[in-house]
Amino acid sequence: MLVLGIESTAHTFGAAVLNLKGEILSDVRDVFTTVEGGMIPKLVARHHEQIADTVIKKALADAKANHIDLVVYSRGPGMSPCLRIGLAKAKEYAQAFKCDIIGAHHPMAHLTSGLLFTAAQDPVMLYLSGANTQIIALEAGKYRVFGETEDVGLGNALDKFARALGLGFPGGPKIEQLALQGKWTELPYTVKGMDVAFSGIITRVTQLANKGVSKEDLCYSLQEVFFSMITEVTERAMAHLRKKEVLLIGGVAANKRLCAMLEIMCKARGAKFFAVPMQYAGDNAAMIAWQGLLEYHAGRRETTLDIYPFERCDDIDVIWETAKAPLSK
Ligand code: AMP
Ligand code: MG
Numbered sequence: 197m198l199v200l201g202i203e204s205t206a207h208t209f210g211a212a213v214l215n216l217k218g219e220i221l222s223d224v225r226d227v228f229t230t231v232e233g234g235m236i237p238k239l240v241a242r243h244h245e246q247i248a249d250t251v252i253k254k255a256l257a258d259a260k261a262n263h264i265d266l267v268v269y270s271r272g273p274g275m276s277p278c279l280r281i282g283l284a285k286a287k288e289y290a291q292a293f294k295c296d297i298i299g300a301h302h303p304m305a306h307l308t309s310g311l312l313f314t315a316a317q318d319p320v321m322l323y324l325s326g327a328n329t330q331i332i333a334l335e336a337g338k339y340r341v342f343g344e345t346e347d348v349g350l351g352n353a354l355d356k357f358a359r360a361l362g363l364g365f366p367g368g369p370k371i372e373q374l375a376l377q378g379k380w381t382e383l384p385y386t387v388k389g390m391d392v393a394f395s396g397i398i399t400r401v402t403q404l405a406n407k408g409v410s411k412e413d414l415c416y417s418l419q420e421v422f423f424s425m426i427t428e429v430t431e432r433a434m435a436h437l438r439k440k441e442v443l444l445i446g447g448v449a450a451n452k453r454l455c456a457m458l459e460i461m462c463k464a465r466g467a468k469f470f471a472v473p474m475q476y477a478g479d480n481a482a483m484i485a486w487q488g489l490l491e492y493h494a495g496r497r498e499t500t501l502d503i504y505p506f507e508r509c510d511d512i513d514v515i516w517e518t519a520k521a522p523l524s525k
Pocket of ligand 2: 446
C-alpha cells in the first residue's frame with residue numbers, strides 16, 4: 197500500500213510517499229521564505245499554488261510510484277488559504293489515482309511521526325513549532341495538553357524578534373547563530389503554573405534593541421530565558437505524570453541550545469531525551485502520510501472533506517493501537 201501525503205498548513209508545501217512499513221520512499225518540500233518581513237497568508241498560498249504540481253510530481257517520480265492507494269492532506273490547524281490549496285490538490289490527485297482520501301491533523305502528525313522516527317515509547321512531548329507551544333502526553337485515550345503558551349508560539353516569538361531586527365524569515369536559526377557571540381542581559385521570565393507567555397518578553401527585547409543593546413546579547417538572553425521556561429514546565433509535567441522520557445518535536449527542535457538544556461534536565465532526573473531527527477523536525481509531508489495511514493489502517497474513513505484551521509490535538513480520539521512501524525497490511 198502506497199500513501200501520498202500533502203502538507204500545506206504554513207510556510208512549507210510538501211509531498212511524500214510512504215508505505216506500511218513507515219518507509220519514506222520520497223519527501224519533497226518547497227519552503228516560502230523572505231529576506232525581510234514575515235508570512236502574509238495570501239502570498240504563501242500563491243507560492244504553494246505555483247509549486248504544488250512540481251512538488252507532488254517529483255515526490256511520485258522519486259518514489260517510482262505509478263499508483264497510490266491513499267491520499268492524505270493536512271486538514272489544519274493552519275492558515276486557511278494555504279490549507280485550501282492542499283485540500284484542492286489532494287482531491288485532484290485522489291481522483292486521478294481513483295483512491296481514498298483522508299485529512300490528518302497536523303500537530304498529531306508531528307506527535308505520531310516523532311514516535312515513528314525515535315525509540316521513545318511513552319514520552320512527555322514537547323511540541324515547539326512556529327505557531328505552537330504545547331506540553332502534551334498520551335493519557336486516558338487522548339493526547340492531552342498539560343501546558344501551553346498563553347499568547348504566541350515559541351517559533352513565531354523568535355521570528356517576531358528577528359523581524360524587528362530586520363533578519364528575515366525564519367528567524368529562529370538566525371537568532372541561534374547570533375546567540376553564540378552573546379552574553380547575559382536581564383530579561384523578564386513568565387511561567388504561570390504550567391503555561392508560558394512570550395509576548396511581553398518580545399516587547400522588552402525589542403525595546404532594549406531600540407536602546408542600542410547588542411543583537412548578540414539580546415539573542416543569547418532571549419534563548420536562555422525562553423528555553424529555561426520551557427524546560428521548567430516540561431520537568432513539572434514529567435514529575436506529575438511520572439514519565440521518564442521527553443520527545444521534542446516541531447521546527448524549534450533544530451536548536452542545539454534548547455536540546456542541550458533538555459538533555460541536562462533529563463539526565464538529572466534519570467530520564468531519556470529524544471528529539472525528532474532534524475530533517476523531520478519542521479513541517480513535512482511524510483508525517484502527514486504516516487498520520488493518515490495510522491487512522492485509515494484503524495478504520496477511519498473521511499465523510500466530509502474540509503479544512504479545520506483551529507482544531508486541537510485533544511479534540512481527537514486516538515483510535516490507532518500503535519504509532520510504531522510496521523503496520524500489518
Ligand atoms: P515548524 O512550524 O514546525 O515548521 O517550525 C518552524 C519554526 O521553527 C520557525 O518559527 C523557525 O524560526 C523555528 N526554527 C527553525 N530552526 C530553528 C532553530 N535552529 N532555532 C530556533 N528556532 C528554529
Ligand atoms: Mg508544524
